Amino acid sequence: MNKKILFYSVILLFGLIAPFLFPAFKLQMSILWILIVLSLTWDVQGGQMGYNTFGNILFFGLGMYLCSSIHIGIFFPLSEWTASGGEKTFLHTPKQFFQGFFIGLILSGLIPAIVAALIGYGILGLRGHYFAICTLGLGIAAGEIAGGIELIGAGQGMTSPPWPKGIGDTELRSEFFYFLSFILMIFTFLFLRWAYTKRFGLVLNAIRDNEDKAEAMGIYTMRYKITGWVVSAFFVGIAGGLMGNMIGYIEPVETAFAGRTFGVFMVLMAILGGKGTLWGPVIGAAAFHIFKEGFWTFFLGWQYVALGALIVIVVVFFPEGIMGWLREKYPEKFGEVIDEDDRKAQVELK
Amino acid sequence: MDLLIFEAPILMVQATLDGILLGILFALIAYGMALQWGVMNIINIAQGELVILGGYIAYFMYLYGIHPAYGVIISPIIMYFIGWGLYKTIIYRVVDRDLFISILATFGISILTQQLMNFIFGSDVVVAQSNFGTTFLFNYMVTLPNSKIFAAGVSIIFAIFVIIYMKKSKLGRAIRATAQNARAAKILGVDTEKVYAATFGINAALCGVAGSLIAITFTLHPYVGLPYTVRSFMIVIIAGLGNLPGVAISGMGLGVFEEFADYILGTEFRVGAVFLLLVLILVYRRFKLSRKREYLK
DSSP: OOHHHHHHHHHHHHHHHHHHHHHHHHHHHHHHHHHHHHHHHHIIIIIIOOOOOOOTTHHHHHHHHHHHHHHHHSSHHOOOOOHHTTTTOOOOOOOOOOOHHHHHHHHHHHHHHHHHHHHHHHHHSHHHHHHHHHHHHHHHHHHHHHHHHHTGGGGEEEEEEOOOTTTTOHHHHHHHHHHHHHHHHHHHHHHHHHHHSSSHHHHHHHHHOHHHHHHHHTTOOHHHHHHHHHHHHHHHHHEEEEEEEHHHHEOOOIIOTTTTTTHHHHHHHHHHTTTSSSSHHHHHHHHHHHHEEEEHHHHHTTTTHHHHHHHHHHHHHHHHHHHHHHHOGGGGGGGGOOOHHHHHHHHHHO | OOOOHHOOOOHHHHHHHHHHHHHHHHHHHHHHHHHHHHHHHOOTTHHHHHHHHHHHHHHHHHHHHOOOOGGHHHHHHHHHHHHHIIIIIIHHHHTTTTTHHHHHHHHHHHHHHHHHHHHHHHOOOOOOOOOOOEHHHHHTTTTEEHHHHHHHHHHHHHHHHHHHHHHHHHHHHHHHHHHOOOHHHHHHTTHHHHHHHHHHHHHHHHHHHHHHHHHHHOOTTTTOHHHHHHHHHHHHHHHHOOOHHHHHHHHHHHHHHHHHHHHHHGGGGGGHHHHHHHHHHHHHHHHHTTTTTOOOO
């Protein structure tokens, strides 16, 4: 127990002092925290529940657009803001900025959660690959439709509000977003860690293992499936809202409903780390982020080739991920008791 | 929103004819998908990329001075070997595994192919001019490019050819036997590995035909593959596996739907409408089945 507390506090300490130790990597580390949130929440469906979704990117983009639209919309006319493109004709005062931002951030969590609850009843009734393809279609449809709406800048996208003048420089801005994403990550992790120990986590695993049997046992599986999706949508929405403000620019297909980047990343990270485990998505996200940054920097232009190859390799050869590999190697650490005689007998049989 | 189509009903004729001709092409791609889905139980997300790749072969013939219409002969031959190679390197590892693994693996192939095509062929929108001229109907009110009629005709010929091949030839019989029961076919001496490779190759070849027809009639771009995948998936699930007339009809229906969506909602929502239709169809079927306490799986 003491070891665990030590471990968590080391991570917490690292997260708190890291932006001051490595100021050049602040943005990268904020993106890492966001990626961890994405892969953790994907794992609620993909790993724990066995519903492989490609559609969580829908909530990411929704949160991104909502946060910035509300942020701008409650003080200025939104259509004029997007029509003026990159030129800032309006400027938030610091007070307006923070008020608008936090209202936007909260709503960018709540509205995707409501959307998930509404569409969940229809879509979570599908199973297997129908569910996967349906959610894939949902994410892409959202991107295409967002690219046609004039109010939010259509295909050109919109800029999120710039940091207000008079309260510090860009350093303070990146620290602000760094700590917000760090807090979001910690909160998501702790929430899921708590939820998995409850009945909720057990039911999700039961659904993954055999949904028909779970239903026959008298569990309202649909209720739990929708709850799981709502939880994912809430955190992913907030992550999207943060991300939109952090990079300062929202484009319908490339950043918001980015099926080709974040939409695939979250699946890949969870599988890379080992789906269905608590720590797997975290480890997978960290490993993937390092890999991605390396490739994006040194092999610019080839990054999607590398990404495609990585997906094929991970999925075909290592579908169990890093955690699965560790579990195979050190089963004692995972609380699995091995009967030595039984193991020997099996080896002899082979 | 532009409701010109209701003010000038002749546009409905135009949209319907365009849609049917387009839909026949979709049906050809969907036929390839149904074949390989039925035989190998794999959903190939890279289907659209195979189509675009086949289109680029025709486009390259056009660049080197050969008429792109010959692409419908050359492209399937090349694509057959590409499909065969793809099976031998990657697909055979995922055939009898969880369906999601095959979806994700082909998704990876799709991303990889997109980017490679972007490197090799450039990211411009290209079109291979066929110079087939245009047919006018109803006193010049409806225009139909001859290339579209040509495309639809060639698709029908190829589809009929493949159907007859499946019925009559030895390989066709082996493929159908494997689709019915792979294990029993294996026991009776069918080399299922070979059958799978051939099926994937035939699928790729059909994609090659469709792609080279798309190169003449529409435009090519490295990143437009996914809509073709989704369309063919949608056609297959509407028609059901192994229902060939259904594939043809639902393909045409989808084509007509798209053309009308184009006129009514505007071109910018066209692809969005296709993807949304997929979601709606799946959800509709889910509710219909749930009355019988069944589900799509």
